[in-house]
Amino acid sequence: MIHRECGVLKTSYEADMALYPLPIARWAVGAIAAVMFAVLPLALGEYYLSLINLVSIAVVGALGLNLLVGYTGQISVGHGAFMSVGAYTAANLAVRLHAPFWIALPLGGLMAAVIGALVGIPSLRIKGLYLAIATLAGQFIIEWLINHVTWISGGVQASIEVPRPRLFGFEIASQRAMYFFLLVCVVLAIVAALNLLRSRIGRAFVAIRDHDIAAEIIGIDIFRYKLIAFAISSFYAGVTGVLYTYYLGVANYEQFQITVSIDYLAMIIIGGLGSVLGSIFGAIFVTLLPILIRYAMEAFGGLLFSPAALLNIIPNLRLIAFGVLIMVFLVVEPEGLNRLWRNIRNYFRVWPFAY
Amino acid sequence: MFDWQFCALLLSNGVLIGLMYSLIALGFVLVYKATDAFNFAQGEFVMLSGLLVAVGLGSYGAPLWLAVTVALVLMAAFGFGLERVVLRPMIGRPVIAVIMATIGLAAVLRGFGPLVWGAETKPLPLPIPDTPIVLGPLLIPPIQVVGAATSLLFLAGFGWFFLRSRIGVAMRAVADSQQVAMAMGINVERYFALAWAMTGVVSALGGVVWGNLLGVDVHLSLVGLKVFPVVILGGMDSVPGAVVGGLIVGIVENVAAGYLDPYVGGGTKDFAPYVLMILALMVRPYGLFGKEIIERV
Numbered sequence: 035m036i037h038r039e040c041g042v043l044k045t046s047y048e049a050d051m052a053l054y055p056l057p058i059a060r061w062a063v064g065a066i067a068a069v070m071f072a073v074l075p076l077a078l079g080e081y082y083l084s085l086i087n088l089v090s091i092a093v094v095g096a097l098g099l100n101l102l103v104g105y106t107g108q109i110s111v112g113h114g115a116f117m118s119v120g121a122y123t124a125a126n127l128a129v130r131l132h133a134p135f136w137i138a139l140p141l142g143g144l145m146a147a148v149i150g151a152l153v154g155i156p157s158l159r160i161k162g163l164y165l166a167i168a169t170l171a172g173q174f175i176i177e178w179l180i181n182h183v184t185w186i187s188g189g190v191q192a193s194i195e196v197p198r199p200r201l202f203g204f205e206i207a208s209q210r211a212m213y214f215f216l217l218v219c220v221v222l223a224i225v226a227a228l229n230l231l232r233s234r235i236g237r238a239f240v241a242i243r244d245h246d247i248a249a250e251i252i253g254i255d256i257f258r259y260k261l262i263a264f265a266i267s268s269f270y271a272g273v274t275g276v277l278y279t280y281y282l283g284v285a286n287y288e289q290f291q292i293t294v295s296i297d298y299l300a301m302i303i304i305g306g307l308g309s310v311l312g313s314i315f316g317a318i319f320v321t322l323l324p325i326l327i328r329y330a331m332e333a334f335g336g337l338l339f340s341p342a343a344l345l346n347i348i349p350n351l352r353l354i355a356f357g358v359l360i361m362v363f364l365v366v367e368p369e370g371l372n373r374l375w376r377n378i379r380n381y382f383r384v385w386p387f388a389y
Numbered sequence: 390m391f392d393w394q395f396c397a398l399l400l401s402n403g404v405l406i407g408l409m410y411s412l413i414a415l416g417f418v419l420v421y422k423a424t425d426a427f428n429f430a431q432g433e434f435v436m437l438s439g440l441l442v443a444v445g446l447g448s449y450g451a452p453l454w455l456a457v458t459v460a461l462v463l464m465a466a467f468g469f470g471l472e473r474v475v476l477r478p479m480i481g482r483p484v485i486a487v488i489m490a491t492i493g494l495a496a497v498l499r500g501f502g503p504l505v506w507g508a509e510t511k512p513l514p515l516p517i518p519d520t521p522i523v524l525g526p527l528l529i530p531p532i533q534v535v536g537a538a539t540s541l542l543f544l545a546g547f548g549w550f551f552l553r554s555r556i557g558v559a560m561r562a563v564a565d566s567q568q569v570a571m572a573m574g575i576n577v578e579r580y581f582a583l584a585w586a587m588t589g590v591v592s593a594l595g596g597v598v599w600g601n602l603l604g605v606d607v608h609l610s611l612v613g614l615k616v617f618p619v620v621i622l623g624g625m626d627s628v629p630g631a632v633v634g635g636l637i638v639g640i641v642e643n644v645a646a647g648y649l650d651p652y653v654g655g656g657t658k659d660f661a662p663y664v665l666m667i668l669a670l671m672v673r674p675y676g677l678f679g680k681e682i683i684e685r686v
Contacts, residue, residue, distance in 0.1 A: 103485060107483075109484065109485050109488065156667070156670055156671060159670075159671070159674055160670060160674045161484075162484035163427050163484055163488065163625075164621070164670060164674050166484075166485075166488055167617045167621060167666070167670070168666075168667060168670050170617065171617075171618075171663040171664075171666050171667050171670075172667075174614075174659065174660065174663045175660065175663055175664065175667070178656055178659070178660045181656070182656060296492055296496070299489060299492070300489070300493070303485075303489050307485075346503065346504070346507065346508055347504060349500075350500040350501070350503050350504040350508075351500065351504065352500070353496045353497070353499055353500030354496070354497050354500035354501055354504065356493070356496050356500075357492075357493040357494060357495070357496030357497035357498075357500065358493070358497055359493075360489055360490070360492065360493030360496070361475050361490055361493040361494065361497075364478075364479070364482075364486050364489060364490050364493070365474075365475065365478045365479075365490075368482065368486065
């Protein structure tokens, strides 16, 4: 442990800007990739892979929201609606125009980016709470439009069935195939986010978050970069919506209501605002929490409560745990799981010779 | 042919409902005015107090005055405790932290109510006749009149309170600048707690009125969603703004629902206030009566 930073001497800006400056980080990333791509799909059954798939989809969405909220400092309570925009765009393209998956996926994202930028326009004049409420209005208006305009939602139930996605002639039918595809998407999303953040755009985002007036004075076009942030973030959200739609096999606006927006906000709060790794932690945590609660209650709850009472207890317990966790993290550890991870890492950095 | 009677009915209904929205918005304005915090759980406050009263009446068979008094006391205590545990650590933190803390609180309350008292809709009977008052062409449900009257009473009361009373003036000072207020010898933390307790009391009354109208279950908390258009239109820190905003939202949603619903297939009631709010945000983000915030570096 103590020697991991020894001999790492940066002699160029490229080396200083590298994503993984330490050899140990490169090995760790390589090891994680090997586990994810080779070991897990062989070791786990379809059910566990489907859980990981859910987590993967959430990671993409949480990354996108963190780019907007954590890095640019603009609040959005409308990401669920942006996801539904992506979902319905892709579903309509796939069903009406028989667009192949590799076209429907990015177009869904692009459409969400356009709508997201539109909703983000008020961010020029308003911020903080007012922006939160404006995006909340965006959420309701988009939800209402999708629900009431049958041209978009295609019928009474406002749901559109999508065909199984096909890529390069392969049909992604099983959870295992889906797993590999989603893993590639997650890797792309993470690498794109990391690279974006060390580019000119990413620096501008952070400058706007830290002090928007100061950022404007040093020559950053605030409006432009805020819109870019909204667009990129909504693109991620749109892609999340498309992926989730294809995961379920049906586009339905009920999957993208205000509670989803709040779930994703909870992910980045619990994971850590302004951190890529935190988005991943948060997505894993918030996605798996209800499943763990259900398991725990089904295993041990029967000792205390009747089965009928459990039906009432489990969803409500989930809500309570969710809310309490948000508040506890905000009060006790505002920087989230990412901070906890950093604390652990820093402890072992000089271990066993702490002084 | 324009149907005057229909229009008058929509307008009168809108005014009464709007005043009832004002009552809930008042709770929001109180907290914002005194502590600069936003309560996204306002609807859940209303739901919780409605539940307390309904359970007091239904399960314990308490008389109405006792159930309402107990709910008022409990809600005040709840607001007090909440400020101490959750909101005080949020002072000086970014906006999103406060928003998310109250959203988390909303989730807890929405889970807590049904968990403890069951998920079914409970009635909240008040000794008010059901038969509508006929006033020329208008049919007015008495509960709405009671709600609107309660609302007006409290709005006038709080208007006076903030303008004249010692505590109200101190609260305005705290809202204006916490540091200066401290320097003037005002116990800032005490007034924060007091503001939350007062919100609890106002929400409790809202819960009684709205609970009677809609029945008490988780969906009662949805009235909280109407608070945002109301306070944005009226101005977040203005008591008269809450009245005017409530009236505008009540009238717009009723008129829109009456005239547009047949064409678009329902749901205009929830949609129209938000469209109006977006327009207001674009033109006048600080609302009709709100204090404009000028940013200085």
